[in-house]
Amino acid sequence: MLGPPIAVAVGVLAAVANPVPSDTNTARVLIGALEMALPLTAGVACASLVGRDPAVEIQLAVPTPYRETLLRRTVVTLGWAALVAALTAAVLIATGWWARWPDNHGVIAGQLTWAAPTLALGGLGLAAAAVSRSPGAAGALVTTVWAIQQFFAGLAQQHLPGRMLYLFATTRGADPADWTANRLTLIAVAVALVALALVVLGRSERLISEDDE
Amino acid sequence: MIATLLYEFRMQIRKRSVWIVPALTLVLFVLIGGSLLRDLFDPAERPPEARLAVVGLAVQIHALLSIGFGCLLADRLVRDDRLRVAPILDATPASPGARLVGKYLGAGAATAVPIAVAFFGFATAYAGSSGSWSALPWALAVFGAVMVPGLLFVAAFALTVPLIMPAPLFRVLFVGYWLWGNVVTPDLMPTLSRTVLNPLGGYPMAALFDFAGIDGDDQWAGPFPGATLNFLRPEPTPLIAWLSIALLLVLAAAALTGGHLARLAERTRS
Numbered sequence: 297m298l299g300p301p302i303a304v305a306v307g308v309l310a311a312v313a314n315p316v317p318s319d320t321n322t323a324r325v326l327i328g329a330l331e332m333a334l335p336l337t338a339g340v341a342c343a344s345l346v347g348r349d350p351a352v353e354i355q356l357a358v359p360t361p362y363r364e365t366l367l368r369r370t371v372v373t374l375g376w377a378a379l380v381a382a383l384t385a386a387v388l389i390a391t392g393w394w395a396r397w398p399d400n401h402g403v404i405a406g407q408l409t410w411a412a413p414t415l416a417l418g419g420l421g422l423a424a425a426a427v428s429r430s431p432g433a434a435g436a437l438v439t440t441v442w443a444i445q446q447f448f449a450g451l452a453q454q455h456l457p458g459r460m461l462y463l464f465a466t467t468r469g470a471d472p473a474d475w476t477a478n479r480l481t482l483i484a485v486a487v488a489l490v491a492l493a494l495v496v497l498g499r500s501e502r503l504i505s506e507d508d509e
Numbered sequence: 510m511i512a513t514l515l516y517e518f519r520m521q522i523r524k525r526s527v528w529i530v531p532a533l534t535l536v537l538f539v540l541i542g543g544s545l546l547r548d549l550f551d552p553a554e555r556p557p558e559a560r561l562a563v564v565g566l567a568v569q570i571h572a573l574l575s576i577g578f579g580c581l582l583a584d585r586l587v588r589d590d591r592l593r594v595a596p597i598l599d600a601t602p603a604s605p606g607a608r609l610v611g612k613y614l615g616a617g618a619a620t621a622v623p624i625a626v627a628f629f630g631f632a633t634a635y636a637g638s639s640g641s642w643s644a645l646p647w648a649l650a651v652f653g654a655v656m657v658p659g660l661l662f663v664a665a666f667a668l669t670v671p672l673i674m675p676a677p678l679f680r681v682l683f684v685g686y687w688l689w690g691n692v693v694t695p696d697l698m699p700t701l702s703r704t705v706l707n708p709l710g711g712y713p714m715a716a717l718f719d720f721a722g723i724d725g726d727d728q729w730a731g732p733f734p735g736a737t738l739n740f741l742r743p744e745p746t747p748l749i750a751w752l753s754i755a756l757l758l759v760l761a762a763a764a765l766t767g768g769h770l771a772r773l774a775e776r777t778r779s
Contacts, residue, residue: 300682306685313698337681344677433526435677436580439684440534443576446539446688458541 299337300380307333323396326388328467329483330381330410335463338377338443339417343434345369346425346497363497366422370490374418381410399472406466412482413463417442419489422444426493429503513603513611514618521585521619530577531623538573545569545723549635556723559641564720565633567651570631572691572709574624575663579683581675584666585616586768599776609769610666617664624660628652628696647718654717655710658754663706665761695736703730704741705753706760716750 307329311322345366349355355362388394389403400406417438424434442463445452449468452458459465459474460481468479496502513697521527538544545565548554556562589595597606632648671679690701691709703711704766711729714720721727730745743749 298627298675298678302678303681310698331684336684337678340677340681428526428529430524430526431677432581432584433530434679435583436526436530436577437533439680440530440573441537441579443684443688444534444537444541444573447572447692448544451542451544454542 299341300334300377301441303333303337304329304380304384309395319396320398321456323388323393324467326393327397327400327409328464330384330388331413331440331464331467332446334377334381334384334410335417336439337415338414339438339442340372340423340435341373341377341421342370342418342422343425343438344431344432345373345422347429347431352503358501360407361498362500362503363494366426366497367490369496370422374414376413377418378411381414382407385410397467399475401466401472401475408479408483409466412479415486416461416463416482416489419486419493423489423493423496426496441463510603510607510611513608514615515737515748516535517585517615518619521616524581524620525579527620528623530581531574534573534577535627538569546631549631550638552639553637555635556571559636559639559644560647560718561723562635562639562641562721563644563647564655564714564718565723567628567632567637568709568714568720569650570624570628571656571659572687574627575659575708576684576687578620578624578660579663579667579687580680581620581663581751582616583671583679583683585612587671587676588667605773605776606769609765609772612670613664613765616668617660619658620664621660624656625652628656651714651718654713654750658713658757659708659710662757662761666766669764669771672768672771695733695738695742697736701738701741703728703733703757704738705743705749706741707753708757710753712745712750712753716745716747 307326310329311325352362355365385394385407394403394406395399401409420441421434421438424437426429428434428437445463449462451465452462453470459470460478462470462478463482464470465475465478512668539546545562546569546592549566550564552737556565589598601606603611615669629648629652632644636644667683688709689698691707693700693702697738701707705712707730715728715730720729722729730742730750731742732739732742735743
């Protein structure tokens, strides 16, 4: 619950502490908090949804399938992140900071700035957690994918898969012409990963055997 | 302490995720392209000196695999309370402090084994393919002076910080810190990067290994013109480099002591 608001707060702090005195740069940091920090918190939160139930046997015995319970948890987790992101975006739009970043892609489609990476990292977190049954491993994978794209932003732009799967295409040096295809690819990947997670979670007996604690 | 160290080591090293996470990280790293892992084996691209190649390899492996290392260790200490085995462990003759140190060294060492395997594996393959066998002593030296202190620093905070916040939140804040405190250059924003408190080991790399990046144009230590926190960036000398290593270890010890005291206070209350 704390993750998304903290992500926004860190972004605002970074914008205030930004030593480059330019409105464009401040706007980039603020929108960057929505595109970088907030999806990371959502992804790690989704990575922590599996493997934490102290009495998973009871969960598996109730009429609601466990994967449906996890899907509801995912919806709540991503919904909370989306609410915080949408409210922050509304504030940025109302105060004019949204418009000060030239590659903002408009008020409506521009919301894919945070929605696409949030869904992609959320899907990755859930799928990794479903496969590994370990919040530690799934969280490590999400943070590593995020960090690799941060460390090697330039290299990711040099080939098509890198450009399409790049999480920070709005605020970190991607070609604006690729933006829509990039956002749709991330959403498609998110759908595929959630589907994979649901298939894996369908074999619920995995959850009570060989616990990777 | 030794018994705790041994069982924590065995428990952790048998976890598949401890091996899978670094392996996937390396695969992603190679897939994104252009990393030194590939260039090391390309005679046209690889650094001219074994020392440069090995320190450059250490930077990349250390910077990337430490993230998974910290995330995987984040639930090790709080796990005892979550699984309600802490009271049973308290009933054993081992003192809580010794068990904490044993868990720190045992789980930390086991989680570092895949990192060491990757680093020495690539260093050996490079030495074999280039014929520069001096790479191996350089690899040992840089592992001991740069990677081990950094990993000890990360492990101490990864074990103890989740005592005061949920482990997932720690993982998010840790990767944010890792990027901010190691990778961001000081002229971009106020950062601990390139200071004596840098767990990536900028001072040892610059002063002990004369490393300034693969292309020789990176500044890993010393004052940055116009940057804040330059008082933490003295001119790099071997003495300052050793001081930087000592500071990282002192901070790790302080984090462990803080965690130990916090747990004792909680036990006293409950």
